[in-house]
Amino acid sequence: MTESDLDVVTTARLTVRPPREADRARFVELFCSDEFMVFYPAVLTEPEANDRFDHMVAICQTVPFGKQPVVERSSGDIVGYTGVDYIDLEGETWLEWGYRLVPERRGLGYATEASQALLAKADRTQELLAIIAPDNLPSQKVCLKLGFTFWKQAPVYGDVRNLYKRA
Numbered sequence: 001m002t003e004s005d006l007d008v009v010t011t012a013r014l015t016v017r018p019p020r021e022a023d024r025a026r027f028v029e030l031f032c033s034d035e036f037m038v039f040y041p042a043v044l045t046e047p048e049a050n051d052r053f054d055h056m057v058a059i060c061q062t063v064p065f066g067k068q069p070v071v072e073r074s075s076g077d078i079v080g081y082t083g084v085d086y087i088d089l090e091g092e093t094w095l096e097w098g099y100r101l102v103p104e105r106r107g108l109g110y111a112t113e114a115s116q117a118l119l120a121k122a123d124r125t126q127e128l129l130a131i132i133a134p135d136n137l138p139s140q141k142v143c144l145k146l147g148f149t150f151w152k153q154a155p156v157y158g159d160v161r162n163l164y165k166r167a
C-alpha cells in the first residue's frame with residue numbers, strides 16, 4: 001500500500017502518518033534508547049529494533065490507526081509514535097493503544113493531540129485497550145483524556161498493570 005494524503009493526519013503542531021523506510025534509522029535509535037523506552041520491559045537490541053520497525057510497517061498496512069510516527073511540524077523531526085498493535089491477553093486478541101514521545105517533547109500535550117487525531121480513524125464499534133504501569137501518571141492522564149475508562153488492575157506478562165478500555 002502506498003501512502004496517500006488520506007493516510008496523513010495533521011493537527012496544529014503535529015503530523016501523524018504511516019511509517020516509511022526512511023524512518024527506520026530514527027526508530028531504531030529510539031527503540032534502543034533507555035529514555036525513550038521508559039516504562040517498557042527493556043530497551044531493544046538493534047536487530048530487535050529493526051524487527052519492531054518492520055512490524056510497525058506491517059501493522060500500518062492493514063490497520064489505518066496502527067502505531068505510527070508522530071512528526072513535529074515545526075522541526076520536521078519524528079518525536080514519537082501513537083496508535084495500536086495487537087496483543088493477546090486473557091485468551092483474547094485486543095487492539096492495544098500506545099504512545100511514546102522523546103523526553104524533550106513530553107509535557108506539551110503532544111500525545112493527546114496526536115492520539116486524538118489518529119483515533120478519528122478508529123471504528124467506534126471496536127474496543128481498544130490501554131495497558132499502563134500504575135505509577136505512570138502522565139500516561140494515565142492522557143488515556144483518560146482520550147476517552148478510555150479504567151477497567152481493572154491485572155498482571156500483564158508478570159507485571160501488575162492498570163487496564164483501560166475505550167468502546
Ligand SMILES: CC(C)(COP(=O)(O)OP(=O)(O)OC[C@H]1O[C@@H](n2cnc3c(N)ncnc32)[C@H](O)[C@@H]1OP(=O)(O)O)[C@@H](O)C(=O)NCCC(=O)NCCS
Pocket residue numbers: 036037038039098099100101102105106107108109110111112131132133136137138139141142145
Ligand atoms: C506518557 C506520555 C506519552 C504523555 O505524553 P505527553 O504529551 O507528555 O502528555 P501531556 O503533556 O498531555 O501530560 C499528561 C499529563 O501528565 C501530567 N504530568 C506530567 N508529568 C507528570 C508527573 N511526573 N507526575 C504527574 N503528572 C505528570 C501533565 O501535567 C499532564 O496533566 P494534565 O492532563 O492534567 O494536563 C509521555 O510522557 C511519554 O512519552 N512518556 C514515556 C513513555 C510512556 O510512558 N509511554 C506510555 C506507556 S503506557
